[in-house]
Amino acid sequence: MSVSIDVTGLRPERVAFVPSPLAELGMALHALSEPAHHPGLQGWATGVTARLDPHLADRMCEADFLWRTTFSDLFLPFAGLPGGALPGATLAEELDLLDKLTDEQFVDAALEFTCMSQYDTQIPDILSNPEVRRRALETASSRGPQQVRFTRRLLDDPPAVRAWLRRFLQDCDEAFFAETWSRLSLQLAADARHKTDVLRRRGLAEALAAVSPALTLDKDAGRIVVDKVVEGRAAAGADGLLLVPTSLGRPHLNVLHRYGWQPLLHYPVGSPELSCPPSVEELTLRMTALSHPVRMRLCRHLARSAYTTSDLAQVHGMTAPEISRHLGVLKKAGLVTTRRRGRYVLHQLDVSMVARLGSDFLEGILR
Known part of the structure; x- marks a missing residue:
C-alpha cells in the first residue's frame, strides 16, 4: 500500500521546503487531543493543559x-490556492490564506472526518447538491451527535463556522502556541534550509531520502512513492510540490493528495537517534510470519537458545524439510538469525527485532 505522486516534468525550482505555523498549530492541537500518539511530548502537553483556560x-x-x-487540510490552506501558493511566515498570514479558500473548498476539507467520499477524486459540490448534503449528514450521524451538529452548522452557514475557527485558532495562539512556535520555528526553518540545499546539490531522490525512509523516487515511472497503510494518488503538475516540516507531528507523515489541491508532504523532522522504521511491507511480512502456530512454537524455543534444524525437527515431531520451510519464512522476515559453529548451523530468534514489533507497527499505522 502506498500513496504515489506523479512528478513527471516537475522542475526542481517548483519543489519547496517551507515551514508552516498553521500546520504546526494543527499538530499541537492533535498532540493535546491524542497524547498517546506522542509520548515524547507528554511534558509539553501536560504543561499546556494545566494552564489552559x-x-x-x-x-x-x-x-x-x-x-x-483526522488532520484536516484546513491547516494547509495554501495548497488549495491556485498558482502554487506557499505557507505564510506568520500564523496571521496563514489565517488570511485560509480565508481565501472558497466556501466549497472549506466545507469539503472540513468534512474529511466523515470519510464520505474518495479523497483524491472529484465529487459534486456539497453546498449545491441535495443528495451529497444528505449523505454528508448521514455519515456524520455515524460519528456521533457532536459531529452531526457541526456538519449541519457547516452546511447551513459556512461563513459562521469559518469565523468561529479563525477566532479559536487565534485564541490558541495567544494562550499557548505563540510561545511554542517561537521555540520550534528556528528548528523547522533550519531543517527546511538543509533539505533545500540537499535538493539543489544532490537532486530530488537524495532530498526525499533525507526527509524519510518512507519516501522513494521511482525515476522510471516519474513518481514519488510514500509507504503508508493507505492507497492514493496525486500529480504535482504546474503548481509543484510542497514539503512542510513538523516537530510536534512525529511519527505522522501526512500526504495531502486531495483532488484539485497542490500535493504536499507534511513530514516529521528527523532525529539522529531514531532507527530507520520498517516499511509497511516489512511489517506485514513479520506479522504474517508470526501468525502460524508452528512458527510461534519455534520462536518459543529459539528465544531461549540456538538450535539446529535437526534439533527443532526432533523436538516438534516434524521432518527437517518442514522445519526448514518455517525457518525460511522467519528468516525472510528478519526475525531469525543464523550462524555456523563447526559443521552445525544454528538458528536463534532476534529478540530485539521481535521486541520492536509493537512500536514499529504503531509507527507504521500512524505514519
Whole structure:
C-alpha cells in the first residue's frame, strides 16, 4: 500500500521546503487531543493543559475531530490556492490564506472526518447538491451527535463556522502556541534550509531520502512513492510540490493528495537517534510470519537458545524439510538469525527485532 505522486516534468525550482505555523498549530492541537500518539511530548502537553483556560478547553472539544481523528487540510490552506501558493511566515498570514479558500473548498476539507467520499477524486459540490448534503449528514450521524451538529452548522452557514475557527485558532495562539512556535520555528526553518540545499546539490531522490525512509523516487515511472497503510494518488503538475516540516507531528507523515489541491508532504523532522522504521511491507511480512502456530512454537524455543534444524525437527515431531520451510519464512522476515559453529548451523530468534514489533507497527499505522 502506498500513496504515489506523479512528478513527471516537475522542475526542481517548483519543489519547496517551507515551514508552516498553521500546520504546526494543527499538530499541537492533535498532540493535546491524542497524547498517546506522542509520548515524547507528554511534558509539553501536560504543561499546556494545566494552564489552559477552561473555556478554551471546552471550545477545543467542539470540533476536535478536525485534528484528532483526522488532520484536516484546513491547516494547509495554501495548497488549495491556485498558482502554487506557499505557507505564510506568520500564523496571521496563514489565517488570511485560509480565508481565501472558497466556501466549497472549506466545507469539503472540513468534512474529511466523515470519510464520505474518495479523497483524491472529484465529487459534486456539497453546498449545491441535495443528495451529497444528505449523505454528508448521514455519515456524520455515524460519528456521533457532536459531529452531526457541526456538519449541519457547516452546511447551513459556512461563513459562521469559518469565523468561529479563525477566532479559536487565534485564541490558541495567544494562550499557548505563540510561545511554542517561537521555540520550534528556528528548528523547522533550519531543517527546511538543509533539505533545500540537499535538493539543489544532490537532486530530488537524495532530498526525499533525507526527509524519510518512507519516501522513494521511482525515476522510471516519474513518481514519488510514500509507504503508508493507505492507497492514493496525486500529480504535482504546474503548481509543484510542497514539503512542510513538523516537530510536534512525529511519527505522522501526512500526504495531502486531495483532488484539485497542490500535493504536499507534511513530514516529521528527523532525529539522529531514531532507527530507520520498517516499511509497511516489512511489517506485514513479520506479522504474517508470526501468525502460524508452528512458527510461534519455534520462536518459543529459539528465544531461549540456538538450535539446529535437526534439533527443532526432533523436538516438534516434524521432518527437517518442514522445519526448514518455517525457518525460511522467519528468516525472510528478519526475525531469525543464523550462524555456523563447526559443521552445525544454528538458528536463534532476534529478540530485539521481535521486541520492536509493537512500536514499529504503531509507527507504521500512524505514519
